[in-house]
Amino acid sequence: MSMEASPGVLPAQDAALGVNEAGHLTVAGCDAVELARRFGTPLYVLDELAVRGRCRAYRREMGAFGSDHGVIYASKAFMAKGICRLMDQEGMHLDVVSGGELFTAMSAAFPPERIFFHGNNKTPEEITYALEAGIGRFVVDNPAELELLEERAARRGVRAAALLRITPGIEAHTHEYVRTGSIDSKFGFTLATGEAMAGVRRALELAHVELKGLHCHIGSQILETEPFALAARVMVDLLAQIRRESGICLGEVDLGGGLGIRYTAEDRPPTVTEFAVATAGTVRRRAEELGLESPRVLVEPGRSIVGEAGVTLYTVGSAKEIPGVRYYLGVDGGMGDNPRPALYGAVYRGLLADRPLAAPEGTVTVAGHCCESGDVLVRDLPLPHARRGEILAVLATGAYNYSMASDYNRFPRPAAVLVREGRARLLIRRETYQDVAALDELPEMQP
Ligand SMILES: Cc1ncc(COP(=O)(O)O)c(C=O)c1O
Numbered sequence: 001m002s003m004e005a006s007p008g009v010l011p012a013q014d015a016a017l018g019v020n021e022a023g024h025l026t027v028a029g030c031d032a033v034e035l036a037r038r039f040g041t042p043l044y045v046l047d048e049l050a051v052r053g054r055c056r057a058y059r060r061e062m063g064a065f066g067s068d069h070g071v072i073y074a075s076k077a078f079m080a081k082g083i084c085r086l087m088d089q090e091g092m093h094l095d096v097v098s099g100g101e102l103f104t105a106m107s108a109a110f111p112p113e114r115i116f117f118h119g120n121n122k123t124p125e126e127i128t129y130a131l132e133a134g135i136g137r138f139v140v141d142n143p144a145e146l147e148l149l150e151e152r153a154a155r156r157g158v159r160a161a162a163l164l165r166i167t168p169g170i171e172a173h174t175h176e177y178v179r180t181g182s183i184d185s186k187f188g189f190t191l192a193t194g195e196a197m198a199g200v201r202r203a204l205e206l207a208h209v210e211l212k213g214l215h216c217h218i219g220s221q222i223l224e225t226e227p228f229a230l231a232a233r234v235m236v237d238l239l240a241q242i243r244r245e246s247g248i249c250l251g252e253v254d255l256g257g258g259l260g261i262r263y264t265a266e267d268r269p270p271t272v273t274e275f276a277v278a279t280a281g282t283v284r285r286r287a288e289e290l291g292l293e294s295p296r297v298l299v300e301p302g303r304s305i306v307g308e309a310g311v312t313l314y315t316v317g318s319a320k321e322i323p324g325v326r327y328y329l330g331v332d333g334g335m336g337d338n339p340r341p342a343l344y345g346a347v348y349r350g351l352l353a354d355r356p357l358a359a360p361e362g363t364v365t366v367a368g369h370c371c372e373s374g375d376v377l378v379r380d381l382p383l384p385h386a387r388r389g390e391i392l393a394v395l396a397t398g399a400y401n402y403s404m405a406s407d408y409n410r411f412p413r414p415a416a417v418l419v420r421e422g423r424a425r426l427l428i429r430r431e432t433y434q435d436v437a438a439l440d441e442l443p444e445m446q447p
Pocket residue numbers: 074077095118180217219220221256257258259300301302303304
């Protein structure tokens with residue numbers, strides 16, 4: 001039986017969820033119904049202290065294995081200038097995968113030397129932009145990109161510090177579409193085919209690329225520690241092989257992100273401590289076994305930093321009952337603000353913000369407002385009978401929701417607010433109809 005079916009119990013999340021005297025859901029001390037009234041819906045709500053808490057946990061637990069570590073926030077999970085500022089304040093590094101993410105970070109005055117640039121097809125312009133910005137590391141994805149980086153860095157007369165992204169061939173138990181570590185992957189230098197070692201040899205020859213270490217990322221929403229430990233071991237073994245072959249001891253290993261979060265009551269993700277033991281702990285132990293100097297260990301979590309800190313608020317609208325089949329509850333958002341259920345069947349929990357502790361009276365399927373039958377946000381959600389105008393809160397929406405949002409059907413993208421100790425501040429303003437049509441031209445045309 002899922003948590004939602006138990007009246008009187010709020011699901012455990014990083015976001016500080018509570019119930020106030022009005023009987024309404026609160027997030028970090030803010031009345032969710034009030035937030036919906038004040039800022040409109042749909043509304044992304046992010047608990048600031050929950051995000052800061054996760055950053056601190058990562059830095060503390062990784063630090064337990066030696067001071068030489070780094071925690072890189074994968075900004076693809078939720079990118080905004082305000083998030084960059086928060087990450088800077090928390091001493092985090094930042095992973096960007098595009099010129100747009102880099103621009104956002106630079107606009108927020110994020111220290112460029114703490115930026116890691118990822119992506120499997122960086123354009124020459126993006127590489128030049130990142131070189132000009134003076135970013136900390138290029139995570140080079142493939143042989144062609146290695147040559148491109150050399151050429152662009154040579155043109156500017158600089159040496160670009162780089163990690164090589166390795167595909168270690170480890171399968172984590174996760175959804176196929178978000179798996180990136182197996183051999184059949186568009187990412188990285190494949191270990192099993194010898195491409196990885198060839199890439200390392202080539203990188204070490206280049207005059208304008210300074211190879212600092214290796215990177216891998218084995219998948220996302222991973223709910224066990226073994227794949228991380230296995231990846232850590234494989235990467236240290238590769239460092240040892242490089243030392244044997246070249247005499248060079250690379251000093252950094254970045255083990256990517258991927259730690260899962262609690263989307264459902266059944267999800268039991270490892271703690272950050274367990275993750276640190278599996279990653280930094282394994283690197284240290286394996287390096288000792290092989291007589292290697294322990295490299296600097298980096299990790300790059302995204303989802304597990306912001307995911308559970310987020311809640312999305314929707315206003316309940318129309319309903320459609322098909323007797324004996326299904327009860328559809330319509331809300332004023334959908335795949336535009338959260339494409340994950342439509343894209344890969346992601347599962348969410350939700351509750352009524354007006355009456356979060358009320359006993360469920362049945363199960364509903366929360367239908368989005370987009371013109372797609374597949375636009376369903378939550379299936380079979382136990383809920384009290386919801387009335388038009390009530391507020392539905394969908395939980396654990398902090399990661400890969402706003403950042404994957406679109407204005408499909410020209411629904412404006414929602415606003416996002418940061419909440420902390422009963423106070424709400426705008427993080428991203430709501431799009432207007434003018435914003436939605438702002439880039440359109442009306443070219444001259446004949447009938
Ligand atoms: C290279 C890389 N690093 C880090 C991440 C962050 O992963 P997660 O949000 O699962 O922690 C991703 C996600 O796709 C990624 O591709």
